[in-house]
Amino acid sequence: MLGFRVPTILPDMNFEESLETTKIHSVMGLIPAESSLIVTRPFRNPHQRQPLEEERVTISRAATSLTYPARFMLVAAMNPCPCGY
Secondary structure, three states: OHHHHHHHHOOOOOHHHHHHHHHHHHHHOOOOOOOOOOOOOOOOOOOOOOOOOOOEEEEEOOOOEEEEEOOOOOOOOOOOOOOOO
């Protein structure tokens, strides 16, 4: 639940961040018809862990493999064991 709230507690994006986010969404075909500039911070819930140290995500499909820059903040939660470990 915390992960879904992180974009709302971070500061608003400046123009350069909005422009970069819009470019990435445009390449992916995710820009809504009624919007020309993405102004809210994106949130993705990945189904698998990607290497955090390399600051890039590689997506491989049957026909091609693409690499995108990925500088992000990881938010995780866990329930500790009752014994303290």
